[in-house]
Amino acid sequence: MDVVDYFDRARIINIASRTDRRSETLDEFARNGFHLDNDKVGFFEAVTPSEANGFPSLGVRGCFLSHLGIIEEAIRLNVDNLLILEDDIQFSKRISQYGKDAIASLANMDWDIVFFGHPFEGNAGSPAWKVVDQPIHLAHFYAVNGTFLVSLRDFLYQILERPPGHPDGGPMHYDAALNTLIHSNDQVRAYYFTWNLGYQRPSRTDLHQLSLLDRVHVLRPVMTLLRRFKAHKLRQLR
Numbered sequence: 001m002d003v004v005d006y007f008d009r010a011r012i013i014n015i016a017s018r019t020d021r022r023s024e025t026l027d028e029f030a031r032n033g034f035h036l037d038n039d040k041v042g043f044f045e046a047v048t049p050s051e052a053n054g055f056p057s058l059g060v061r062g063c064f065l066s067h068l069g070i071i072e073e074a075i076r077l078n079v080d081n082l083l084i085l086e087d088d089i090q091f092s093k094r095i096s097q098y099g100k101d102a103i104a105s106l107a108n109m110d111w112d113i114v115f116f117g118h119p120f121e122g123n124a125g126s127p128a129w130k131v132v133d134q135p136i137h138l139a140h141f142y143a144v145n146g147t148f149l150v151s152l153r154d155f156l157y158q159i160l161e162r163p164p165g166h167p168d169g170g171p172m173h174y175d176a177a178l179n180t181l182i183h184s185n186d187q188v189r190a191y192y193f194t195w196n197l198g199y200q201r202p203s204r205t206d207l208h209q210l211s212l213l214d215r216v217h218v219l220r221p222v223m224t225l226l227r228r229f230k231a232h233k234l235r236q237l238r
Helices: 017-032 058-079 095-106 148-159 175-182 218-238
Strands: 009-014 040-047 081-086 089-091 114-116 127-133 141-145 190-193 198-200
Touching: 009 017, 009 058, 017 089, 040 058, 040 081, 058 081, 058 148, 058 175, 089 095, 095 127, 148 175
Parallel strands: 009 040, 009 081, 114 190
Antiparallel strands: 081 141, 089 198, 114 141, 127 190
């Protein structure tokens, strides 16, 4: 069993207009032998709000609501565990080897949230699960235990109901919300796998202001080609 198939349900967040990201994610899954069946494993159409409502941008709010929507869907379906990915996922070239080790260990652990992808350097000597003891500023490849889904959903709604700048945390980036929950509640059992199993693929952002080169229509195809070349090179290295 691979790291995707292990979970009761897996969802990949994708904005309908980003057919480029969807296509590249399909290639990424196929390249690593992961199957999408649009039932157990499939895409989730991202929320695209018309107002930021206190969030740093429309895209940040849409990302937050999309993760929340997947969690709510999983609660309705009463899933045992849930894997969430974003559509710029690029798997580590070692995911076949270490992914099996990760899920074999996970099956014998008590956990609430686990991160397969993170910004930390991999530990090839002793890949293992480690308690989250520092902020993880990414949420592109993580899982939630079914027993923790309701608690996570309720916390996210608290974030939505607070005003910006609230001392307990108001509207914020989704990964910041996860960090706030983990580091404000020592009862949350959160871990990350020390060998990073998934990175963010070079891709045009939907969360922040675009660079000048991305804003110029005639240059956008050039940027796309450059990012694909960079992704190809990174795929060989990590």
